Amino acid sequence: MENLEIARTLEQVADLLEIQGANVFRVRAYRNAARTVSSLGRPVAEMVAAGEDLRQLPGIGEDLSAYLTELVETGRLTLLDELEKQLPGTLSELVRVDGIGPKRARLLHDRLGIDSLAALRKALEAGQLATLRGFGAKSIERIRRSLDEVEARGRRYRLADADQLVRPLLEYLRQAPDVEALEAAGSFRRRMETVGDVDLLAISARPAAVMRRFTRYPDAVRVEAAGTTRGTIVLRSGLHVDLRILPRRAYGAALHYFTGSKAHNIEIRRLGLERGLRISEYGVFQLKRAGGARRIGGAREADVFRAVGLPWIPPELRENRGEIEAARAGTLPHLVDEGDIRGDLQVHTTWSDGRDSVEAMARACATLGYAYLAITDHSAAVTVAGGLDPARLERQWREIAGVRRRVRGVKILRGMEVDILRDGTLDLPDEYLDRLDVVVVAVHSHRTLSRTAMTDRIVRALEHPAVDILAHPTGRLIGEREPYAVDIDAVLEAAAARDVAVEINAQPDRLDLSDILARRARELGVRLVIDTDAHSVDQLRYMTYGVAQARRAWLEAGDVVNTLEPDALERWLNRRRRARRRPAAAKAAS
Ligand code: DGT
Ligand code: CA
Ligand code: CA
Ligand code: ZN
Numbered sequence: 001m002e003n004l005e006i007a008r009t010l011e012q013v014a015d016l017l018e019i020q021g022a023n024v025f026r027v028r029a030y031r032n033a034a035r036t037v038s039s040l041g042r043p044v045a046e047m048v049a050a051g052e053d054l055r056q057l058p059g060i061g062e063d064l065s066a067y068l069t070e071l072v073e074t075g076r077l078t079l080l081d082e083l084e085k086q087l088p089g090t091l092s093e094l095v096r097v098d099g100i101g102p103k104r105a106r107l108l109h110d111r112l113g114i115d116s117l118a119a120l121r122k123a124l125e126a127g128q129l130a131t132l133r134g135f136g137a138k139s140i141e142r143i144r145r146s147l148d149e150v151e152a153r154g155r156r157y158r159l160a161d162a163d164q165l166v167r168p169l170l171e172y173l174r175q176a177p178d179v180e181a182l183e184a185a186g187s188f189r190r191r192m193e194t195v196g197d198v199d200l201l202a203i204s205a206r207p208a209a210v211m212r213r214f215t216r217y218p219d220a221v222r223v224e225a226a227g228t229t230r231g232t233i234v235l236r237s238g239l240h241v242d243l244r245i246l247p248r249r250a251y252g253a254a255l256h257y258f259t260g261s262k263a264h265n266i267e268i269r270r271l272g273l274e275r276g277l278r279i280s281e282y283g284v285f286q287l288k289r290a291g292g293a294r295r296i297g298g299a300r301e302a303d304v305f306r307a308v309g310l311p312w313i314p315p316e317l318r319e320n321r322g323e324i325e326a327a328r329a330g331t332l333p334h335l336v337d338e339g340d341i342r343g344d345l346q347v348h349t350t351w352s353d354g355r356d357s358v359e360a361m362a363r364a365c366a367t368l369g370y371a372y373l374a375i376t377d378h379s380a381a382v383t384v385a386g387g388l389d390p391a392r393l394e395r396q397w398r399e400i401a402g403v404r405r406r407v408r409g410v411k412i413l414r415g416m417e418v419d420i421l422r423d424g425t426l427d428l429p430d431e432y433l434d435r436l437d438v439v440v441v442a443v444h445s446h447r448t449l450s451r452t453a454m455t456d457r458i459v460r461a462l463e464h465p466a467v468d469i470l471a472h473p474t475g476r477l478i479g480e481r482e483p484y485a486v487d488i489d490a491v492l493e494a495a496a497a498r499d500v501a502v503e504i505n506a507q508p509d510r511l512d513l514s515d516i517l518a519r520r521a522r523e524l525g526v527r528l529v530i531d532t533d534a535h536s537v538d539q540l541r542y543m544t545y546g547v548a549q550a551r552r553a554w555l556e557a558g559d560v561v562n563t564l565e566p567d568a569l570e571r572w573l574n575r576r577r578r579a580r581r582r583p584a585a586a587k588a589a590s
Pocket of ligand 2: 186187188195196197198199
């Protein structure tokens with residue numbers, strides 16, 4: 001069973017439980033598990049087959065681990081079968097709409113054949129609901145409004161999109177009276193690849209005035225709630241934003257709590273309880289034997305960590321994936337940061353599908369303070385992107401030679417994003433591959449090969465002595481396209497064996513490898529490289545998203561090739577040219 005299918009099954013369980021009015025935490029547990037599975041990029045089935053402990057996955061405990069195993073081994077989930085005896089499974093999503101309860105969901109199904117939100121949308125637009133008894137104009141309008149909302153809420157937003165929405169809102173709110181602190185917590189602060197909603201925290205002596213300004217934000221289409229210290233608005237894009245205004249003494253505790261993740265919070269709270277402390281969004285409290293509690297901290301986030309004997313943990317690591325143990329052992333990684341990045345090793349230009357010239361890209365990289373960049377336009381097989389054949393590649397080299405003379409301070413490497421053809425051979429003759437400074441290889445076609453064929457294909461490409469970097473290794477597009485079927489561990493092992501660097505592609509819809517897989521890569525001894533794959537000068541700024549995923553993957557500067565200084569990078573790029581000469585020389589001598 002594929003991960004996507006497993007995730008859908010878990011979502012369905014959550015929906016049906018919700019119909020039955022189950023505990024919200026129970027419902028949320030299934031939704032979180034669904035998210036974990038769908039973002040895994042590695043088949044759960046494979047983990048089960050290998051006898052791995054699923055409880056190491058975020059949000060997967062005893063029960064869910066058993067359910068996942070059952071799903072993988074039998075293709076069914078007894079729990080879901082039981083729930084479906086009580087209500088048709090496909091109806092489950094309808095009850096998320098205000099004004100539709102289980103009864104009405106069944107009525108809509110039986111009378112109009114509506115079995116999904118999409119079908120409901122269609123029936124609404126076709127005016128069919130009005131034909132049903134009990135659905136007056138008012139009630140239909142309510143359903144329509146709520147459906148808009150559910151559709152928006154069901155969506156997750158790419159981090160880069162959320163950034164674009166949140167930055168101006170923060171600027172706007174900073175102009176409210178007496179705002180002393182203001183920041184976004186939640187998945188946004190943890191720099192997750194997507195965010196569900198945004199959780200803002202503020203300190204102000206005049207919360208009412210701040211809340212008023214918040215609810216009047218011009219980009220807000222709706223105010224969902226507006227209390228004295230807590231409010232929610234919905235932006236035009238559908239993104240929900242919560243704002244909590246806090247007293248200074250609780251700000252740090254709230255920042256920690258609302259940064260999450262939930263799994264991390266639960267563990268920290270447990271550690272607190274072991275020490276007789278209560279840790280919550282309100283502060284850190286010493287529990288008294290006689291009952292009651294005394295506040296011992298909460299103004300600063302570090303108070304929370306200090307109370308449980310830990311150093312401050314970077315938000316990107318707070319997923320309860322070992323960061324608490326590492327903090328305790330003093331082995332937290334020194335995470336790579338943007339300042340460590342010395343260059344970009346995958347950028348496109350007008351020679352293929354890029355928007356800007358070689359010179360413009362080089363100048364922009366120089367302005368960013370980079371020491372080097374690699375020009376890596378597509379090879380000929382990618383005809384839609386105007387890929388280069390050898391003749392055009394040579395012309396491009398002449399242009400690069402000219403730009404090298406004109407643009408100083410940044411080293412321009414001759415590279416190419418060479419297609420991995422269906423059989424694992426490369427889309428450029430060896431004599432040209434040998435004359436490139438950087439060879440990036442990638443899959444852009446035949447994405448539906450069997451898992452074995454895809455794995456063999458990529459591994460074969462990595463065995464070519466000219467290859468330096470494997471780009472966007474799983475081919476996923478967030479929210480649009482699943483990774484292709486591939487044994488990613490086999491690919492990573494081949495990369496480690498050949499010292500091929502594997503990419504974290506920083507395009508906001510790729511982020512490929514993902515955080516989880518990049519961490520796996522590091523564990524397998526693979527070097528990583530963070531590339532923007534920029535198709536314009538503007539996209540060079542995506543580096544920040546690649547670095548964020550690298551941090552979530554626990555990477556240090558030493559794990560990332562493009563933190564190397566130019567001479568060290570050159571040594572690495574020549575690592576095999578040197579090694580290759582030896583067998584060649586030996587052959588000549590024999
Ligand atoms: P999202 O919005 O789905 O991308 O993910 P988050 O992590 O931003 O989650 P959200 O917005 O539901 O809640 C923000 C943080 O609040 C979350 O990361 C941890 C904390 N939190 C929320 N609910 C609970 C809970 O039931 N227990 C604990 N311990 N913390 C919670
Ligand atoms: Ca959130
Ligand atoms: Ca929230
Ligand atoms: Zn590509």
